[in-house]
Amino acid sequence: MGATAPDSVKRLVDHFDQNRKVFLSSDYKEEPLRFEFLNLFFTAPGWDMGRRKRGDPVRRQFIGGRWQFPSL
Numbered sequence: 001m002g003a004t005a006p007d008s009v010k011r012l013v014d015h016f017d018q019n020r021k022v023f024l025s026s027d028y029k030e031e032p033l034r035f036e037f038l039n040l041f042f043t044a045p046g047w048d049m050g051r052r053k054r055g056d057p058v059r060r061q062f063i064g065g066r067w068q069f070p071s072l
Helices: 007-018 030-043
Strands: 061-063 066-068
Touching: 007 030
Parallel strands: none
Antiparallel strands: 061 066
């Protein structure tokens, strides 16, 4: 049995379904897509899309499915 999606992702899917015609239009551009869907989708499991936790990008490591910044 697979994991269930967080409620925030379910709301994004519902929002897309209700407005499918608009979102599939060639007039719907990348920036609103990122703002309305992608950033919210990737922050649901805890990803730092806005780099709010900033760290040294040279020293970061991808551990356990997340970027981590080891201390000195």
